[in-house]
Amino acid sequence: MMRARLAQVRLRPKANARAVRHGFPWVFANELVTDRRTRALPAGSLALLEDDARTVLGVVAVNPESKIICRVLDRSPDAVIDQAWFGARLSHALALRERVFEAPFYRLVHAEADGLPGVVIDRFGDVAVIQPNAAWAEMRIDALAAALADVTGIRTIVKNGTGRARALEGLSEETVMLRGTLDAPVPVPMNGAIYMADLLGGQKTGLFFDQRPNHAFAASLARGARVLDVFSHVGGFGLAALAGGAASVLAVDGSAPALELAGQGAQATGVAERFTTRKGDAFDVLSALADTGAQFDVVVCDPPAFAPSKQALDAGLRAYERVARLAAPLVAPGGYLGLCSCSHAVDLVRFRTACSRGIGRAGRSAQIIHTGFAGPDHPILPELAESGYLKALFYRLMP
Numbered sequence: 220m221m222r223a224r225l226a227q228v229r230l231r232p233k234a235n236a237r238a239v240r241h242g243f244p245w246v247f248a249n250e251l252v253t254d255r256r257t258r259a260l261p262a263g264s265l266a267l268l269e270d271d272a273r274t275v276l277g278v279v280a281v282n283p284e285s286k287i288i289c290r291v292l293d294r295s296p297d298a299v300i301d302q303a304w305f306g307a308r309l310s311h312a313l314a315l316r317e318r319v320f321e322a323p324f325y326r327l328v329h330a331e332a333d334g335l336p337g338v339v340i341d342r343f344g345d346v347a348v349i350q351p352n353a354a355w356a357e358m359r360i361d362a363l364a365a366a367l368a369d370v371t372g373i374r375t376i377v378k379n380g381t382g383r384a385r386a387l388e389g390l391s392e393e394t395v396m397l398r399g400t401l402d403a404p405v406p407v408p409m410n411g412a413i414y415m416a417d418l419l420g421g422q423k424t425g426l427f428f429d430q431r432p433n434h435a436f437a438a439s440l441a442r443g444a445r446v447l448d449v450f451s452h453v454g455g456f457g458l459a460a461l462a463g464g465a466a467s468v469l470a471v472d473g474s475a476p477a478l479e480l481a482g483q484g485a486q487a488t489g490v491a492e493r494f495t496t497r498k499g500d501a502f503d504v505l506s507a508l509a510d511t512g513a514q515f516d517v518v519v520c521d522p523p524a525f526a527p528s529k530q531a532l533d534a535g536l537r538a539y540e541r542v543a544r545l546a547a548p549l550v551a552p553g554g555y556l557g558l559c560s561c562s563h564a565v566d567l568v569r570f571r572t573a574c575s576r577g578i579g580r581a582g583r584s585a586q587i588i589h590t591g592f593a594g595p596d597h598p599i600l601p602e603l604a605e606s607g608y609l610k611a612l613f614y615r616l617m618p
Contacts, residue, residue, distance in 0.1 A: 226266040228257050228281060228289065229273070236270035239277075239291060242602040244331045246279065246289035258283050262389055263354035267296055280336070280355030284389040290336035290353060300359070305366035308334045313370060316342075316596055324407050325596040326428045327371075332600040337384070340367065341424040343405045343416055346375040348424040349397070352384035364397045375399030377418050383527060394419060404480060406487060410434050411462030413487035414453055415480040422452065422477070429593040430455055430521065433559065433611040436589055437519055438463030440555045440613070444516035447471070447508075447549060449501050449542075454481030454494075456519040456557070461490040465517070470496045471504045505545035518546050519557035521611075526562035535562055536573045543577025547585075552618035556585065559611045567610050574612055585614040 230236050234250035235243075246268065251257065260266065262282040267275050268289055277294040292300055312333045316325045327347065328340035337353025347367060351357045357380070364376050376398040385392060404415040407426055416425035434456055441460035448457035451470035458481070461468050472478050478496040485494035497504060501522065520542050526535025543558055550556050558574045565573075567590070578585050591611035599607035 225278065226256075226260060226264065226281075227269055228252070228260075228266045228279065229269045230271055230276075232271040234271070236276065238602070239268070242600070244291045244336055244600065244603060245287045246291075248283075248286055248288040251288050253283065253288070257281070263356075263358035265292070265300055265355070280353065282354045282388060285354070285387060287387075290331075290355065292336065292355070300355075302362040302366045302369075305335075305359075305363050306370055309366055309370040315598070319595050322408060323371075324409060324428070325594075327596070329597050329606065331603050332598040332606045337388070338363070339424065341426070341428060342371070342373070343407055343418065343425070345373055346377070346399075346401065346405055346418060347371070347373045348377045348379050348418050350379050350382070350384075350424060352382065352388065352390075354388050354390060357388075357390055360397070368398060375401055377401065379418075379424055382423070404483070406484075410438060410459040411488075412454070412458035412490075413484050414455075414458060415483045415487065416453065417476070417480060420476070421480070422474075426453065427455060429561070429597045429609050430559070430611070431594045431596075433557070433591040434459035436591055436611075436613065437517065437555075437557055438465075441465040441517050444554075445514070445551075447515040447518045449505065449518070449520040449546065450522045451481060451496075452477050452521075454484045455521060457481065457494065458484050458488055458490070460517065461485065461493055462488060465493065467493050468495070469515075470494065471501055472496070472498065473500055474498075502541065502545060505542075505549065509545065509548050513549055514551040514554075515549055516551050516554045517557070518550050518554070519559070520546050521557075521559040524562040525560070526564040529564045532564045532569075535565055536569060539565070539570060540573040540577040540580070543574045544581045545577075547578045547581035547583045547616065550583070550616045552616070554616055555588075556614045556616060557611060558614070559609070561609050563605045563608045565610075566604075570610050571612060574614075578614065578616070584617040586617070587612060588615050589613040 268279040279289040339350040418425040438459040442464040457468040457470045485491040525538040593609040
């Protein structure tokens with residue numbers, strides 16, 4: 220059966236067609252000829268992308284409502300974006316995760332880096348959460364879910380349609396069950412700890428797999444240590460530290476439900492007697508702890524994205540510096556400070572500068588002992604810097 224003929228969209232003469240040919244997955248609105256026909260295409264439509272000489276560059280998804288007006292789906296002009304196409308992409312992604320991880324708990328699809336632009340899929344054993352953050356995926360969610368079930372055997376699939384990325388695509392927010400049922404948090408084994416992931420009401424997909432290698436490094440510092448885990452969510456660094464032999468952990472977060480899940484995780488891990496929580500604004504709690512003269516052997520701060528866009532860059536850098544300035548006094552002489560950023564707009568050099576300045580402003584001297592990034596289930600597309608967003612710096616503070 221022949222497929223319906225695709226619409227055609229064309230790059231402006233001064234657009235960088237070479238970048239698309241070399242793997243860059245986006246076309247911005249000011250790079251495309253947006254005539255009346257193009258503007259009339261429904262969000263999520265498929266089209267053939269041409270350069271200004273009318274050479275076809277591949278199949279793209281078009282959203283005239285988005286600043287990213289085209290997302291490259293396939294460089295073959297003959298590609299058919301159907302369930303079989305989804306299945307091939309998912310199989311390729313699954314092969315990497317099964318090679319790297321013994322248990323099926325990981326990010327299965329990391330958007331553009333796995334050839335599914337705007338799509339995130341996290342796997343929690345026999346449950347998966349799909350974030351269709353682009354209009355083309357939202358339109359084809361049934362085919363995507365069917366392919367996911369076929370390739371992995373997963374029986375329970377949640378669609379998490381929340382977050383800033385969907386708003387930028389003109390999509391509404393909703394979280395729904397696509398397949399199966401789910402009525403309780405899902406236990407997730409990681410780095411020797413058990414985390415409780417709320418896949419229906421938690422942040423993002425319920426758990427942050429990206430920090431797994433950084434949790435492990437922090438745990439290697441934590442044997443016999445007093446640990447402070449700030450912006451802890453469901454116990455990320457703290458539970459890993461306890462599994463690694465920490466003497467005690469204080470977890471700080473502004474969300475009572477997240478701290479409740481952290482407590483459940485501590486109970487499931489068998490470390491509840493060494494785990495305490497404190498609800499409050501992280502900046503306020505850091506200041507209050509300093510006022511009491513509190514000291515910890517390991518302090519880790521893993522805040523939300525303070526700079527989610529380039530427009531927020533300066534404010535975000537100031538916030539990262541402030542975190543470092545407030546956290547450094549809490550680190551005992553010779554202790555360790557871990558500082559993290561998940562902001563796309565903040566590169567490693569700027570983040571390191573902000574953190575080091577904050578430590579210096581606190582009157583402390585430090586050496587960087589480790590720089591961490593996301594795990595292999597969060598691959599980086601070399602042409603797209605945004606796919607490598609996570610940074611973690613670990614300092615040893617001088618006596």
